[in-house]
Amino acid sequence: MVSTMEKANIDWANLGFGYYKTEKRYVSNYKDGKWDEGHITSDENIVLNESAGVLQYAQTCFEGMKAYTTVDGKVVIFRPDLNAQRMYETALRLEMPPFPTDKFIEAVEQVVKANLKYVPPYGTGATLYLRPFMFGSAPVMGVKPSSEYQFRVFASPVGPYFKGGAKPITLKVSDFDRAAPNGTGHVKAGLNYAMSLHAIVSAHKEGYDENLYPDAKTRTKVEETGGANFFFVTKDNKVITPKSSSILPSITRRSIMYVAKEYLGLETEEREIYLEELKDFKECGLCGTAAVISPVGKIVDHGKEICFPSGMNEMGEISKKLYDTLTGIQYGRIDAPEGWIKVIA
DSSP, X not given: OOOOOOOOSOOGGGOOSSOOOOSOEEEEEEETTEEOOXXXXXXXXOOOOXXXXXXXXXXXXXXXXXXXXXXXXXXXXXXXXXXXXHHHHHHHHTTOOOOOHHHHXXXXXXXXXXXXXXXXXXXXXXXXXXXXXXXXXXXXXXSSOOSOEEEEEEEEEEOOSSTTSXXXXXXXXXXXXXXXXXXXXXXXXXXXHHHHHHHXXXXXXXXXXXXXXXXXXXXXXXXXXXXXXXXXXXXXXXXXXXXXXXXXXXXXXXXXXXXXXXXXXXXEEEEOOBGGGGGGOSEEEEEETTTEEEEEEEXXXXXXXEEOTTOSSSOOHHHHHHHHHHHHHHTTSSOOOTTSEEEOO
């Protein structure tokens, strides 16, 4: 089925990457030990008690995903089962009642269908960003889990993360820790992102685009940035990514590693990567839902500059192939592995 709905009157080509209110969103409430049926609503506002668990003890988590218009006019979402499973596992870690994975996918599908006119046309570089999230809604005073929760999904059309193409960025090795070895770095908790705000603002003031967070225990190994996973390309074109129990299992990263091996025939490896190895790689990239791949041109480790041979002008050769292949799969230009693409309309 191909979507022929008339689109909203939006200047898609000049759309930024930010919140844009759409008409419909999904809401489900957890009370008395169970989730209700959930429904679509037009109300974007949330009314909370002043002592709600989310406000007092940051009991909240979220996901990020996108709906695309493919080359043949279909509206699709990318690997929603992985987002559903990751939120399920995050909820368990935060002592929140997991939202059932099948209902998660149904909720996302309902929101896309209810906002079809906001799904940007193919070729504009824009997408419909989807934000499922959950939070403790009942009043809490003592430090304990909330007794009630709300799960919501809203949608916002967004432009490409990088206007005019992805130019390589510069990172600094941060003096801050992103996550403790046995903490919450492996789940998508809101508190992880709150922890990174001061570090990213500080990095920007110093002229850097992002932080590289080393592992908190030894500060010798690469973990991730505030909102993306790393991958590196060796001089013999092996694609490697950091292995750690305290980084978020990025869906984009997992997809890139599969594409590297199965579509491009490259050797791949997930292992511990030491800061002292950085100088030996020919390419470095960040990967995540927003930008897919952000090329890194330079990393500064306390005054010592590590410049990647791919340079500061454009994405490296292997990174570009990974980007073109993965976005080709997402937009229907390249056949997808079974189960990766869910057609909505």
